[in-house]
Amino acid sequence: MPSLLERLARFNHRLSTRIVALSGVALTLVLAMIVGTLWLSWQLEGAGAAINDAGSLRMRASLIAVALDEARAGRAAEVAAQVALLERTLDGLKHGEPSRPLFLPDSLDILIQFGLVETGWRYSLKPAISSNSATPARESLLYVDLLPSFIAEANTLVRMIEEENARKTAWLRRSQMALAAMACIGTIAIVYLLYLWFVVPVQRLEDGIARIEKRDFAARLPVGSHDEFGHLAEGFNRMAYQLQSHHRELERRVDMKTAQLAAQNRELTALYEMTAFLHESHDVETLCGGFLERVMRRFDAQGGTVRALGPDDGNLHLIASQGMPAELVDAERCMAADDCLCGNAATQGPPVIRYAREPWSPRENPFVDGCRKAGFAGVAAFRIVSQETTLGSFSLHFAHDHMMPASQVQLLETLGRHLGTALQNHRLASAARQFAVAQERHLVAQGLHDSIAQSLNFLKIQVHMLDTAAQENHIDEVREIVPLLRGGLEESYDDVRELLVNFRTKLESGDLKRAVADTVARFERQSEASVDWRFDETGGPPLPPDRQLQVLFILQEALSNIRKHAEASEVHVVIENGREFHMLIEDDGQGFEPAAIAARGEAHVGFHIMRERAARLNARLRIDSAPGAGTRISLSMSECARQAA
Incomplete structure (x- = not known):
């Protein structure tokens, strides 16, 4: 059976009620003992x-006897006084005096004995004193005879009171000992109860908190x-359950997010690898073949094709294929866009995904029989698009059922856009190369027209004049024409050689100064003019090779015009490459009339070529000249023009 303390420990009330009840019980017991x-x-x-008073009865009774004996000498008043004192003492013993305090013990034997003492006084001794005996001596003798029995009864009363007092004194000691024992036991009981009510729950709570700190969210506290x-333990258990639930949910979400991040990382890796490959320099077949190989490896496909949409006929032309039967490739090398699933993906836009277990529409049946016969259980086709322009489609063929989630479909659509951008860039690069070739041919034609064509026209006229002089046998004219023909041929040869040198010129970054030195040296060899040139690099970055080449061509054209037309003796060339780029070419030749040149328009091809090259550089070209005052050509390129060119 449980002990009293255990029952008190399981007392199912609020702690405040328990403490008040325990304090009340302890206070009641202590007050009762006190x-x-x-x-x-x-x-x-x-x-x-x-x-004391009972003992004084003996004394006073004896004093009365003495007073009675002496009453004969006239001391009757003293006897009366002693009698009154004895009467008052008896009355005090009988009724008690709480103020002193004075009272007889409530024992029956003591009360009976007091009654005997009082009776002996009232009915024996006192009448002997107040007797009307004629002789006082006889009265005194009677009182003395009765006195011993009264004293004996009084002694008995005193003894009984003392025995009762001794018994109560023993009880007082026992009560004090019991009070001390109860204080010790009560203190132990209170400490034990407080330990059970406070310390044990707090320790359990600390243990639970320590387990929670160690991420043991399964920790629970007993609710006793x-x-x-108890309410705190219930709240702790609810908190631990919620933490456990949240932790599990968090772990689930972390696992899910980790899986998503891993999938996205794989997608980004695939996009990065594919983008890196598509930005390499390849022809269209290699580009499409490499794209198809990587896509098939990434999505575990057993076959695949890449088809381009013809801009003229609207048909799909097979560019690359892998894992496809040869007869199927030959049969579908060129197909109408409406005759296959790949065409549907290219023309309709959304991806087309079909599996063998799914029903095929009657319209699709003729075009999937080949895939089924080849052992493919599923086909997925996506369009190749660049800036909303469809360029074709690519397809993946699977030998087994391959469920394709939405993320993979989105990734394949993105890869299709990347391939479309790469193909479009390839087309634009080809068009840019063709345009560059056309421009260079145009400049070559202009250069030929400005130099060799005019020389050949001059030679043609001289040959006609030579033929006429020969037919008319004018030997003197023939002798005059032949040196002109020789000079024209030499000039044409020099022009051709100069054009070939110009067209073959290639520059790397930082080679402009060396190329200018070579051009000036060649000019000095071909003409009689002296050249004073200076190249200052004042903190500006080197021009890119293509812009350096355009600057060099302008310098070559200007020096060629000076050599052919200016008849100059001194030429000054100054090039400054700072935050802005400046080039100045001056000569002291015969000059020309700018208005006359402007009236000729494009007839003077050299100036026109220089202006075209300056326009390519976003630079400003200025030509100042006057008859007999030489020519000044300046090329200026601002900092903004350098960045935009």
Whole structure:
């Protein structure tokens, strides 16, 4: 059976109620013990006074006997006084005096004995004193005869009171010992109960918190009561359950996010590898073949094709294929866009995904029989698009059922756009190369027209004049024409050689100064003019090779015009490459009339070529000249023009 303390420990009430009840019980017991000891000590004090007064009865009775004996000498008043004192003492013993305190113990034997003492006084001794005997001596003798029995009864009363007092004193000691024992036991009980009510729940709570800190969210506290700590344990258990639930949910979400990140990382890796490959320099077949190989490896496809949409006939032309039967490739090398699933993906836009287990439409049946016969269980086709312009489609063929989630479909659509961008860039690069070739041919034609064509026209006229002079046998004219023809041929040869040198010129970054030095040296070899040239690099970055080449061509054209037309003796060339680029070419030749040149328009091809090259550089070309005052050509390129060119 559970002990009292265990029952109190399981007392299912609030802690405040328990503490108040425990305090009340302890206070009641302590007060009861204190009241008991106080009552016992009060009883002992009253009994002690009763012993004194009971003992004084013997003395006063003896004094009365002495007074009676001396009454014959005239001391009757003293006898009356002693009698009154004895009467008052008896009355005090009988009724008690709480103020002193004075009272007889409430024992029946003591009360009976007091009654005997009082009776002996009232009915024996006192009548002997007040007797109307004629002789006082006889009265005194009677009182003296009765006195011993009264004293004996008084002694008995005193003895009985003392025995009762001794018994109560023993009870007082026992009560004090019991009070001390109860204080010790109560203290132990209170400490034990407080330990059970406070320390044990707090320790359990600390243990639970320590387990929670160690991420043991399965920790639970026992709920053994309905007090505050019981409610706290229930709240802790609810908190631990919620933490456990949230932790599991968080772990689930983390795992899900980790899987998503891993999938996205794989997608980004595939996009990065594919983008890196598509940005390499390849022809169209290699580009499409490499794209198809990587896509098939990434999505575990057993076959695949890449088809381009013809801009003229609207048919799909097979560019690359892998894992496809040869007869199927030959049969579908060129197909109408409406005759296959790949065409549907290219013309309709959304991806087309079909599996063998799914029903095929009657319109699709003729075009999937080949895939089924080849052992493919599924086909997925996606369009190749660049800036909303469809360029073709690519398809993946699977030998087994291959469920394709939405993320893979989106990735394949993105890869299709990347391939479309690469193909479009390839087309634009080809068009740019063709345009560059056309421009270079145009400049070559202009250069030929400005130099060799005019020389050949001059030679043609001279040959006609030579033929006429020969037919008319004008030997003198023939001798005059032949040196002109020789000079024209030499000039044409020099022009051709100069054009070939110009067209073969290639520059790397930082080679402009060396190329300018070579051009100036060649000019000095071909003409009689002296050249003073200066190249200053004042902190500006080197021009890119293509812009350096255009600057060099302008310099070569200007020096060629000086050599052919200016008849100059001194030429100055200054090039400054700072935040802005400037080039200045001056000569002291015969000059020309700018208005006349402007009126000729494109007839003077050299100036026109220089202006075209300056326009390519976003630079400003200025030509200043006057008859007999030489020519000044300046090329200026601002900092903004350098960045935009």
